[in-house]
Each structure stands twice: as structure tokens, then as C-alpha cells.
Amino acid sequence: MFKCNKLLGVSLAAVMSVSASASNVFAIDTSVIDEKWGKPTVVYGSGLNDEQIENTRELFDIQDTNNVYETSVDANDLFTYLGVTGADNLILISSVMVQKQDAGTGLKVKIITPENITKITSNQYANAAITAGVSDVEIDVAAVSKVTGESALTGVYKALEANGETLDADRTQVAQDELETTNEIAENNSDNSNFNSSNLDQAIVEIKQKLAEIKQNQGSAATAEQVEQVVQDALNKFNLSDIISQDDIDKLIAFAKKYQNTSAIDSQEVLDQLNKLSGSLKNQLSGLFNKAQSEGWLDKIINFIKSLFN
Structure with a gap:
């Protein structure tokens, strides 16, 4: 049944991709x-x-x-x-x-x-x-x-x-580093049936939000140990910690350290935009499941995967 659930997740991810393109x-x-x-x-x-x-x-x-x-x-x-x-x-x-x-x-x-x-x-x-x-x-x-x-x-x-x-040129350069890092991690895991790029997107948002929270609470940027913990907590929260490699995790930690040294870490506007994006990411996922259920995709996918194992 565990393998069935994994295949279901992959199938739904594929449906999401096709739906977005259409x-x-x-x-x-x-x-x-x-x-x-x-x-x-x-x-x-x-x-x-x-x-x-x-x-x-x-x-x-x-x-x-x-x-x-x-x-x-x-x-x-x-x-x-x-x-x-x-x-x-x-x-x-x-x-x-x-x-x-x-x-x-x-x-x-x-x-x-x-x-x-x-x-x-x-x-x-x-x-x-x-x-x-x-x-x-x-x-x-x-x-x-x-x-x-x-x-x-x-x-x-x-x-x-x-x-x-x-x-700010410092921020645009770190933003490009973020884009390349997340894309590289997604590419590294493109053949991993347990990897979900949407979870990585949510983890990135979570990391940036938590680093800002630490800076606000303690009046200084997170320590190296705190950055590592923030990254690990975000990966745990979105079921990625046991899926991506340590090398990929190290890339996220390196990005997080660069990010918190930019003015983005102190920006309320950035936090507001991140909150909007986080809500959008959650709505995309829930919307897919609701559409799958209402149009009968979900049952068809489950029955198809079950028939494979049967």
C-alpha cells in the first residue's frame, strides 16, 4: 500500500503539471x-x-x-x-x-x-x-x-x-542564486518518485519566514547553527529531509546564509509577499485534489494503480 501511495503522489503531480499547461x-x-x-x-x-x-x-x-x-x-x-x-x-x-x-x-x-x-x-x-x-x-x-x-x-x-x-543588486544576485539552487535540487531529484517540487517551494518560503522571525526576535541574524536547524525543520515539515541528498541540503543552507545577509530579511513587504505566496501554494495543492475528486480523477487514478498491483 505504501508503494501505491507513492505512485498516487507521482500521478497527481503529473496531473497538476498537465493541468497547469492546459x-x-x-x-x-x-x-x-x-x-x-x-x-x-x-x-x-x-x-x-x-x-x-x-x-x-x-x-x-x-x-x-x-x-x-x-x-x-x-x-x-x-x-x-x-x-x-x-x-x-x-x-x-x-x-x-x-x-x-x-x-x-x-x-x-x-x-x-x-x-x-x-x-x-x-x-x-x-x-x-x-x-x-x-x-x-x-x-x-x-x-x-x-x-x-x-x-x-x-x-x-x-x-x-x-x-x-x-x-538592490545584492538582493537580485541572491535571488538568482535561489532560482539556480532550487532548480538544481529539482533537477537532481527529477527521477525520484518521492520528490515533490511544490514541497520544495513551500520549504523555501518557510526558511525565509523563519529566518526573518529569528532576526526580529533576537535582534541579529541567525547563527550558523540556527540556519541549519531552520533548513532542517522546513525540510522535515514538508517531507523532504529523507528524500533530498545532504549535498542538496548543504546548497539550501548556503543559500539561507546569503539570504539573511540581505535587506530582504528585515522587510515587512517581503513577509507579506511570502505569506501570499504560501497561501497560493497551499491553494494550488488543495485545488488539485478538489478538482480530482469532483471530476472523478482521484478514484480513477487510485483504481488504476490498484489494478497494477493486483
Whole structure:
């Protein structure tokens, strides 16, 4: 029965992935200019030619370019926001569209082309963007061809700068480290039937929340021992401690130490955004189970797995 439950979890994770890909609705409406927040900002990868830019506009459902502000991201921006050098030969393909929302709305990320963003998930983008200082925005991500997707957040930072918001370079670099760390752990465990990337997303949120709580309570950043305990507690809470390797755990600890040395650790805005994201992650999981039950998927999956063992 234990093996059956593990297979059930894997099957539901697969259903969640398919469901997310199928519900490809546009998060940002460009048909009408929002007079409160202005035009959505679109940032194209500098590696796109004119035809690919036009194709990207179609992916974002941009029917009138007068209703959006357009710019691009290049190697100079990678250096400015991520500290990446020697990137002149990189071909940047992924693009983003960003629109500011009302305070308290939280961060919403929609991957328009999940078939072409091969590594990064919408929740990983959201989690890292919060670390960087992004708040209360809707973000669409798209690519006209298959790309890993790590550079997309640079476009988000460029969009915010174009609208007068300045981000802390230390935080954007740690956010990129977070994105790469969580993606690497997910990649390392892609063949592990017990691993659930949603649990890792929740664990990252928990780690950041607890580190902020420690800083607030004791007036100083967590000690090395406290950081290790926070990471271990989060992994235990979300059933990952016996699933991911010690090497992966060490990567999380290293990230946590970097994170608590940024201004994000003292930001109430970051905590508010993390709380919103945490609630969204829980709703995604519960929503999947409710949909599976209401549409009969759950019983079909259970019966199918049982038939395999029978």
C-alpha cells in the first residue's frame, strides 16, 4: 500500500503539471490601458530577431503595441542585476510582460509557454522575485523556442527599472542564486518518485519566514547553527529531509546564509509577499485534489494503480 501511495503522489503531480499547461490563459490584459498603473511593460530577450519579436507579441496576445511599453534585456543587464560577466555571447530568448497591481495583491507569475521554459517553474520565479524585492505585480513569461528560463527575472528587474523602481543588486544576485539552487535540487531529484517540487517551494518560503522571525526576535541574524536547524525543520515539515541528498541540503543552507545577509530579511513587504505566496501554494495543492475528486480523477487514478498491483 505504501508503494501505491507513492505512485498516487507521482500521478497527481503529473496531473497538476498537465493541468497547469492546459490552462494557458493570459494573466495580463493588453486590450485596454489601465489608467491607474499605466501600460504593461514588455521586455524582450536581445537574442530575438524581428520575426521572433512579432511571434512573442502574439504569445503575449498584444494586439496593439500602443497599449504596451517595450524594451529589451541584454548582457549589460545581466551584469547590472546578476553580476554576470562575459555574457556577451549569450543568446537571450525568454521575454516577460509585467504589470503593477494594487498593494496586497501579491505576486502572480504565468508561464505562457511551459513547453519552451524547460527548467524554471512559475512558483520558483515568484519565490525568487520576492527575494529580489518585487511585489504586487503580474508577470507573464514566454519564449518562442526552448530555453532554460534562468534569465527571465532579469527582464522583470528591467521592467521595474523602466517604471522608476530601483532594486538592490545584492538582493537580485541572491535571488538568482535561489532560482539556480532550487532548480538544481529539482533537477537532481527529477527521477525520484518521492520528490515533490511544490514541497520544495513551500520549504523555501518557510526558511525565509523563519529566518526573518529569528532576526526580529533576537535582534541579529541567525547563527550558523540556527540556519541549519531552520533548513532542517522546513525540510522535515514538508517531507523532504529523507528524500533530498545532504549535498542538496548543504546548497539550501548556503543559500539561507546569503539570504539573511540581505535587506530582504528585515522587510515587512517581503513577509507579506511570502505569506501570499504560501497561501497560493497551499491553494494550488488543495485545488488539485478538489478538482480530482469532483471530476472523478482521484478514484480513477487510485483504481488504476490498484489494478497494477493486483
